[in-house]
Amino acid sequence: MTEPTVLFRGTGVTRNFGRGKHLVEAVKKVNFSLGQGQITTVVGESGSGKSTLARMVLRLLPTTEGLLEFDGRDVTTITGPERAAYWRDVQAVFQDPFSSFNQFFTVRRLLSRSFRLIGSAAAGRDRMEEALGHVGLSGADVLDRFPHQLSGGQRQRVMIARALMMRPKLLVADEATSMLDASLRVNILNVLTDLRDELGMTILFITHDIGQACYIADQVLVMEQGEMVEQGAADQVIFDPQHEYTRRLLSDVPRLTDQSAG
Numbered sequence: 203m204t205e206p207t208v209l210f211r212g213t214g215v216t217r218n219f220g221r222g223k224h225l226v227e228a229v230k231k232v233n234f235s236l237g238q239g240q241i242t243t244v245v246g247e248s249g250s251g252k253s254t255l256a257r258m259v260l261r262l263l264p265t266t267e268g269l270l271e272f273d274g275r276d277v278t279t280i281t282g283p284e285r286a287a288y289w290r291d292v293q294a295v296f297q298d299p300f301s302s303f304n305q306f307f308t309v310r311r312l313l314s315r316s317f318r319l320i321g322s323a324a325a326g327r328d329r330m331e332e333a334l335g336h337v338g339l340s341g342a343d344v345l346d347r348f349p350h351q352l353s354g355g356q357r358q359r360v361m362i363a364r365a366l367m368m369r370p371k372l373l374v375a376d377e378a379t380s381m382l383d384a385s386l387r388v389n390i391l392n393v394l395t396d397l398r399d400e401l402g403m404t405i406l407f408i409t410h411d412i413g414q415a416c417y418i419a420d421q422v423l424v425m426e427q428g429e430m431v432e433q434g435a436a437d438q439v440i441f442d443p444q445h446e447y448t449r450r451l452l453s454d455v456p457r458l459t460d461q462s463a464g
């Protein structure tokens with residue numbers, strides 16, 4: 203198989219919090235790349251630095267050290283209009299879809315807020331329908347509903363649609379399925395693999411659950427206490443893990459090894 207084009211590359215990426223006795227090295231000199239059109243998952247236990255890494259990729263958190271390159275450009279310290287443009291190309295979906303919703307806004311109103319970034323209301327409406335279609339929802343079904351009238355899975359699909367309206371090149375999903383029950387979780391994972399297969403979307407998927415990581419990933423990055431202890435093609439990491447920590451994570455989900463995860 204030919205190597206995919208690299209869309210995002212992190213080199214020596216480091217993030218510390220606090221100092222002196224209170225220093226926390228949340229992410230330590232991590233090197234990784236995200237292949238265009240691939241799903242890369244970052245997996246690790248709570249506190250391993252996954253969200254900190256995701257927030258640096260999203261440029262929501264400055265790096266302490268290291269280089270971030272997107273589409274061949276150094277984006278490590280971009281600010282102002284350059285960063286605003288970056289946030290169109292790189293969109294995020296977070297854990298709790300409820301928290302991002304104003305309970306008194308319909309889905310239509312929530313999604314309409316992106317229109318000004320798209321240019322015109324007419325173009326925005328087209329994109330809204332298109333984006334809802336990509337996540338398997340129809341406007342007629344959800345646009346006039348309020349958040350409490352949607353299931354958790356529908357809410358998360360609306361949030362993915364909102365991100366897709368910007369036609370991002372990279373979608374970062376940080377524990378985007380962890381508040382959903384198992385069947386809805388698989389449904390969202392399938393939405394993400396469809397986005398990869400149909401749109402060629404590049405996805406960075408963050409999870410503490412190696413079962414989910416393996417279910418959707420092309421590439422798996424394993425983090426332990428701020429370090430990236432293992433990375434490789436999903437099959438290689440699942441069936442021939444090199445690091446003890448990865449083996450331990452995998453041993454918690456024995457059924458994975460017969461590829462029946464879900």
Ligand SMILES: Nc1ncnc2c1ncn2[C@@H]1O[C@H](COP(=O)(O)OP(=O)(O)OP(=O)(O)O)[C@@H](O)[C@H]1O
Pocket residue numbers: 219220226227228246247248249250251252253254255410
């Ligand atoms: N703003 C902050 N100030 C101080 N320490 C922080 C901050 N954010 C994260 N940390 C610390 O950095 C380390 C990594 O945290 P991070 O949230 O990135 O881990 P995680 O793998 O995403 O965990 P979880 O799955 O629980 O979200 C932890 O020790 C955490 O306490």
